[in-house]
Amino acid sequence: MTPSYLLIILLLISTVAYYLGKKRAFAVVKHQGGPKVLHSRPGYYGMLTALWCGVPAVLIYSIWLVFEPTFISDMILSNLPADIKALPDDRLTLVMNDIKNLVNGNILSGEISPVIRSASEHYKHLQFISHACLTVIVLILSIAGLLVVWKIIKPELRARNHVEQLLKLVLIACSTIAIFTTIGIVMSVLYEAIRFFKVIPITEFLFGLEWSPQMAIRSDQVGSSGAFGAIPVFMGTMLISAIAMSVAVPVGLMSAIYLSEYANKKFRAVAKPLLEILAGIPTVVYGFFAALVVAPAIRNTGASFGLDVSSESALAAGLVMGVMIIPFVSSLSDDVINAVPQSLRDGAYGLGSTKSETIKQVIFPAALPGIVGGVLLAVSRAIGETMIVVMAAGLSANLTLNPLKTVTTVTVQIVTLLVGDQEFDSPKTLAAFALGLMLFVTTLILNIIALVVVRKYREQYE
Incomplete structure (x- = not known):
């Protein structure tokens, strides 16, 4: 199952979990005086069920998709012939790009070598296994979360407090992601800028009155020094x-x-x-x-x-x-x-x-x-x-x-x-x-x- 379809199914299961949790809240107080004996409104019990059904599964889903390409690429590289693995890093990167382009259905220029074709087939096989494992793990985790919360729903369960705490953690996570994204952008730009200032003095950059960044590419080429x-x-x-x-x-x-x-x-x-x-x-x-x-x-x-x-x-x-x-x-x-x-x-x-x-x-x-x-x-x-x-x-x-x-x-x-x-x-x-x-x-x-x-x-x- 492709990750996009899996995400849609996960959203549908979470929606069903909301209604099942809400229905369970009504059922446990049916003979105890009705919803008025519940600690929280019935909707909170449904929301708690949906959150425990969806949030852990989505977290595993996201982490898996982030690290999946790296692991598969490493496994593909380890199985390539020794003469290809001995290539410089930039050439090896081009080989991996050709493999990924073939996997994604992009047309490669020139004739495709048997090694590249075999590696692309292996990549597809590993990707299929990874998606199958992801589907099983996410669905099991989602259904397990639904069943656990559905079982512990009782009138004295502080569903509203749990929902607010979970939402608070989600908001904190989103804020943290935004902060680290900003830090990552700044650090990446700063790293490359430091490399530039090692070649061109920062005083020349800040106080120079002429901007012409054209430079000769090779030592034997006639061109501007920039x-x-x-x-x-x-x-x-x-x-x-x-x-x-x-x-x-x-x-x-x-x-x-x-x-x-x-x-x-x-x-x-x-x-x-x-x-x-x-x-x-x-x-x-x-x-x-x-x-x-x-x-x-x-x-x-x-x-x-x-x-x-x-x-x-x-x-x-x-x-x-x-x-x-x-x-x-x-x-x-x-x-x-x-x-x-x-x-x-x-x-x-x-x-x-x-x-x-x-x-x-x-x-x-x-x-x-x-x-x-x-x-x-x-x-x-x-x-x-x-x-x-x-x-x-x-x-x-x-x-x-x-x-x-x-x-x-x-x-x-x-x-x-x-x-x-x-x-x-x-x-x-x-x-x-x-x-x-x-x-x-x-x-x-x-x-x-x-x-x-x-x-x-x-x-x-x-």
């Missing part, structure tokens, strides 16, 4: 993000204030969904719009005033990106402003304040922590945008503050450096991880600043 000064890349990122935020923050914030404080319910019911549609448009569509409409319009307008405007400019990318992230500012700010207690408004009106004075001096300061959070989300979205910059701002890393010139951003350079088959040994490829690390540090600094602002104003209004 320049890895990241200042032009980060300057382009900040320039485009600043242009985008200069559009998104005023428009989004003013829209939120109008919709929450001035607009009537009918207008708000129509305007807010229309505004939020902007967040659902794919970024590639924005990129096409920036490249085909906004950039030519800016170039033609600049030419009419005698200005030299590049065909791809930071201004075009920033303006379109600002329009894209307006909903992030307006929607979150609107929700935060509406969450300000009405008593603050009534108190301000009672002291003789006008609506505009109430908004400026009472509502806006009280909602500032949430507004800062929305703006921070918009900034992170602007910094991480790639498609619009590729299509409207270009790939040239120019050190300039002129919004009419071509610039590039960190994310665009990361994508450019990692496109295609790359060897993770050259400074050109490793530079992408150094850029990612610096981008992470920049975002972390923005989060710290926002946290300071949020704490300062939250203390005043709580």
Whole structure:
């Protein structure tokens, strides 16, 4: 049985377990006064049965599928001929990839050797045995959990307490997974960045004024030695993000204030969904719009005033990106402003304040922590945008503050450096991880600043 079908069956068994547990709760008190003598509501007994039926089985299911490919690959490698096992690690990895591609039904280029075909058949056989064992173990564990809980259901069983404790453990596990995932991402990027800084000095990377990561691949090849000064890349990122935020923050914030404080319910019911549609448009569509409409319009307008405007400019990318992230500012700010207690408004009106004075001096300061959070989300979205910059701002890393010139951003350079088959040994490829690390540090600094602002104003209004 395939793992996907097994998971569906496991969910069905858990659903049946819920109804059996609930039915059992009613049955044990049928002659003792009815459900009122139960410690918990009948639904909790059903939930407890379903949890013990599903959670341990899902845990074993997940662990099994995580480690299954590694064990099967090791067994396949141990059975390969000695001449293949003697190959270098990179060649041996390619052999395993060919075996896995054949197992998955992918068409391999060239003629398939008998060794690869035999290994793929062995892989399928081991995979079949593994899935069969997984099916038996998971089903036995699931049914055993159902029967054990079904048997111990009694009126004095504290089912609600057990369910809440189990759910608490599940939430803790999910939080732990999220934390370790973040740590894993940071450590992997940091490891590769350290490898880069062993080749290129960190001072050159942080303070260099030229970015040209092209390098000669072989010692006998004529090519550039590469320049890895990241200042032009980060300057382009900040320039485009600043242009985008200069559009998104005023428009989004003013829209939120109008919709929450001035607009009537009918207008708000129509305007807010229309505004939020902007967040659902794919970024590639924005990129096409920036490249085909906004950039030519800016170039033609600049030419009419005698200005030299590049065909791809930071201004075009920033303006379109600002329009894209307006909903992030307006929607979150609107929700935060509406969450300000009405008593603050009534108190301000009672002291003789006008609506505009109430908004400026009472509502806006009280909602500032949430507004800062929305703006921070918009900034992170602007910094991480790639498609619009590729299509409207270009790939040239120019050190300039002129919004009419071509610039590039960190994310665009990361994508450019990692496109295609790359060897993770050259400074050109490793530079992408150094850029990612610096981008992470920049975002972390923005989060710290926002946290300071949020704490300062939250203390005043709580």
